[in-house]
Amino acid sequence: MKYFPIFLRVAGLRVAVSGGGAAAVAKLRLLLKTEARIEVYAETADPLIASWAAEGRLRLVPRAIGAADLPGLRLVYAANEDAAEDGRVAALAAEAGVPFNIVDNLEASAFLTPALVDRDPLVIAIGTEGAGPVLARKIKALLEERLPAGIGDALRAAKALRPAAEALLPGRARRAFWSAVFDRALAGDAAPGAAPLLDAHLDRAPAPGRVLFVGAGPGDPDELTLRARRALDAADVVIHDRLVPQPILELARREAEIVEAGKTGFGPSTPQDAINRLIVERARAGALVVRLKAGDPGVFGRLDEEIAACEAAGLDWSILPGITAASAAAASLGQSLTRRGRNSELRVITGQDVEGLADHDWAALARPGAVAAIYMGKRAARFIQGRLMMHGADPATPVSVVENAGRPGERIVATRLGAMAADLAAADLRGPAVIMLGLAPRAVAALASAPLSEAAR
Ligand code: SAH
Numbered sequence: 395m396k397y398f399p400i401f402l403r404v405a406g407l408r409v410a411v412s413g414g415g416a417a418a419v420a421k422l423r424l425l426l427k428t429e430a431r432i433e434v435y436a437e438t439a440d441p442l443i444a445s446w447a448a449e450g451r452l453r454l455v456p457r458a459i460g461a462a463d464l465p466g467l468r469l470v471y472a473a474n475e476d477a478a479e480d481g482r483v484a485a486l487a488a489e490a491g492v493p494f495n496i497v498d499n500l501e502a503s504a505f506l507t508p509a510l511v512d513r514d515p516l517v518i519a520i521g522t523e524g525a526g527p528v529l530a531r532k533i534k535a536l537l538e539e540r541l542p543a544g545i546g547d548a549l550r551a552a553k554a555l556r557p558a559a560e561a562l563l564p565g566r567a568r569r570a571f572w573s574a575v576f577d578r579a580l581a582g583d584a585a586p587g588a589a590p591l592l593d594a595h596l597d598r599a600p601a602p603g604r605v606l607f608v609g610a611g612p613g614d615p616d617e618l619t620l621r622a623r624r625a626l627d628a629a630d631v632v633i634h635d636r637l638v639p640q641p642i643l644e645l646a647r648r649e650a651e652i653v654e655a656g657k658t659g660f661g662p663s664t665p666q667d668a669i670n671r672l673i674v675e676r677a678r679a680g681a682l683v684v685r686l687k688a689g690d691p692g693v694f695g696r697l698d699e700e701i702a703a704c705e706a707a708g709l710d711w712s713i714l715p716g717i718t719a720a721s722a723a724a725a726s727l728g729q730s731l732t733r734r735g736r737n738s739e740l741r742v743i744t745g746q747d748v749e750g751l752a753d754h755d756w757a758a759l760a761r762p763g764a765v766a767a768i769y770m771g772k773r774a775a776r777f778i779q780g781r782l783m784m785h786g787a788d789p790a791t792p793v794s795v796v797e798n799a800g801r802p803g804e805r806i807v808a809t810r811l812g813a814m815a816a817d818l819a820a821a822d823l824r825g826p827a828v829i830m831l832g833l834a835p836r837a838v839a840a841l842a843s844a845p846l847s848e849a850a851r
Contacts, residue, residue, distance in 0.1 A: 396523050397506060404468055405429035412459045412483045413473035414439030417497045421471050426451060427512060430468065435459035459483055464490035469505075473497040500524040509534045513546040515553070539620060542582035549579065555592060562592070578604075581628030581682070582621050603677030605704050606684050607691040609716015610638045612800030615645060617722070621714045626650075630681035633672060637688035637826055639801065646684075651676075666696060670703035677709045688826070690718040694744055694769050718742075719828040720767030722800030728836035731765060737832065741766040745774030745829075760787035765832035772827055776815040782831075787811055792834035797827040808838045 407430055411418050414436025422443065425432050432452035434443055439454055447454035455463075458479070464470070470487045472480040472494060480496045487494035488504070495503045500523075508519035509530040518537055520530045542548075552575055559568055574591055591602070606625050611617035618626075626632065626645045634643060636656040643652055653672065655664045677683045687695045691713055704711040720742060724731045731740050741759065743766055744752050751774050759766055760782050771778060783789060789812025797805045803825055809817040811831070 397521060399508065399519055399521060401517070401519075402468070407431065407468040408433060408466055409469045409471075410435060410459060410463065410467050411471045411473055412436070412479070413471075413475060413497075414443055415473070415475050416440070417473040417475050418471070419443060421473055421497060421507070422446065422452065424507065424510065425471075427514070433463075435463065459486070461486055461490070464492055467492045470494040471497060511537045511541065513541055513543070513549070516541075516546055516549050540624075542580070542621070542624060544582065545579050548575075552576070552579070559592060577628060578682075580624070582624045603679060603681045603683060603709060605673055605677050605700075605709055605711040606682070606714055607695075607697055607700065607711065608684050608686050608714045609690040609692075609718075610634070610642050610686050610688055611717040612689060612719060612722035613637070613639045613642065613798070614801045615641050617717050617800055618642065618645075619714065619716065622716060625684050625714060626686075628682055629684035631676045631683045632686055633669065633676075633683065634686040635688050638686050642686075651681075666699055670700055673700060674703055674707040674709065677704070678707060687716070688719075689722075690716045693718045693720075693742060717800065719769060719796075719799050719826070720830070723767065723794070723796035723828045723830050724833065726796055726799055726804060726806065726835075727794055727830065727833055729830075729833045731767075736763045737765040739764075742769070743767070744769050745771035745778060751777045754781075756781045756785040759831065760785035762788065762791075763832065765830070768829035768831060771829040772818065772823060775818045775829065778829075779811060779815045782811060789813075791832060792838075794830045794833050794835055795821070795823070795827050796830060797821075797823045798825040799828060806835055808835050 405428070409425055409430040410433045411421055411425070412435045414434065418434065418436065419440050419442055422432065422434070426446065433455060434447070434452055435455045435458060436443070437456060437458065439456070443452070443454060446452050464486055467490070470483065470492050472483040474480050474483065475497075480499065481502075484494050484496055484502060493504045495505050495507060500506055506521060506524070508521040509527070511518040511520070511534055520533050522530050552572070559571060563571055571592060608622050608625050609619070610622065611619075623645060627647060629646055629650050631651045631653065632643065632646045633653045633655050636654060646652060655669045655672070673683055673685055685691070685700060687697070689695075691697050692715070697713070701711060720731065732738060741764070743754050745768055746752055758764065768778065789810060791811040793809050793811055793814045795807040795809070795818055797803070797807070805821070805823070807817055807821045807823070814829075
């Protein structure tokens with residue numbers, strides 16, 4: 395190790411940057427995250443530096459740095475983008491015993507600035523001694539992805555609890571407590587915070603469980619949100635819909651209990667009451683329960699019933715949104731869901747409801763330019779087509795049926811309202827499909843007369 399990493403106190407202390415150009419701006423962006431008293435020495439300074447000076451975030455001295463400025467400085471950056479001037483500043487700093495860094499000249503510098511992952515007060519510094527700055531940036535990207543944005547806040551909250559935990563919990567219990575607190579923080583789960591956990595540890599009661607209603611997106615693991623990934627990483631129990639495919643379930647912790655609660659398709663399904671009971675029972679036993687639903691949990695997901703069960707049991711819960719099938723389907727069609735002059739309204743409807751075929755405001759849906767995403771519409775296609783035409787819809791209205799939107803095996807059936815039911819039956823779709831009324835795939839829409847055919851992708 396040629397360089398020894400340390401965290402140097404700079405709060406309230408003077409740090410100087412010599413230079414006013416792009417290199418200085420880049421270093422200042424970093425330094426401005428600190429509580430140092432920043433001084434910039436430059437005859438001409440980038441307008442950004444001038445504006446930071448005007449905001450009082452740094453002091454701009456409109457001349458070159460001199461020997462008299464050095465005593466009392468904590469650090470100096472030579473960012474003049476001029477080797478001679480940088481050398482002069484480095485020599486001054488060396489003479490005064492102030493550690494210095496010459497931007498982009500590692501060899502001549504006394505210290506180097508690592509790549510930083512900043513979740514203040516958690517700060518991770520990454521250095522390669524100049525061997526591979528690109529690698530440092532890649533590692534930074536990995537960590538940025540892995541660490542929830544709120545982990546700094548969680549850490550600050552934990553710090554406030556430290557005296558209470560030290561006073562109240564004996565060694566082993568204290569370590570278990572902090573481990574539980576930070577498991578949750580790493581899962582991106584700030585609420586309910588550490589205080590209730592501390593209560594639970596004091597009572598020696600099991601830690602209160604928690605339920606996360608997580609959107610799994612259309613089915614490709616790459617379409618999961620970072621929060622969803624973290625939740626899967628931390629879950630003790632994952633209760634998922636049948637529509638959630640294996641590659642996503644594989645992201646769950648190896649020790650996690652995985653339970654399928656089939657609610658979709660036409661096969662046997664788990665009654666809603668049984669699902670509610672399972673969620674409540676596991677969370678009460680202290681588990682972090684991830685209730686994983688296809689798409690977005692708030693779209694035709696019977697979310698409210700499960701939330702009500704959690705509330706009735708006094709359990710904490712939160713919702714992690716996901717990409718709903720309509721968004722994935724529109725993306726595959728290359729179309730927007732709303733468009734100026736075409737539709738300023740988007741309807742998200744279901745083909746089936748508890749009573750069977752669902753009723754809707756057919757007159758509104760039949761209007762020219764109307765766009766609707768019809769979920770669970772395969773078996774209702776004939777009914778929907780009939781109702782819309784009865785209400786005056788143009789049989790030439792474009793319709794795209796997207797099967798397996800945003801996941802492997804995606805197929806698009808491009809048709810028109812008048813032929814929708816027949817084309818759907820002929821296509822014999824086996825996977826989940828969403829009917830996009832009023833939208834043609836962009837490639838098909840570009841043709842003057844769209845063929846009533848299937849465009850396989
Ligand atoms: N919460 C889900 C919808 C659940 S209802 C969401 O936000 O997407 C189940 C219906 O969703 C299916 O019958 C189908 O119409 C639609 N669906 C879900 N995933 C889909 C996918 N990947 N491709 C096409 N349709 C899908």
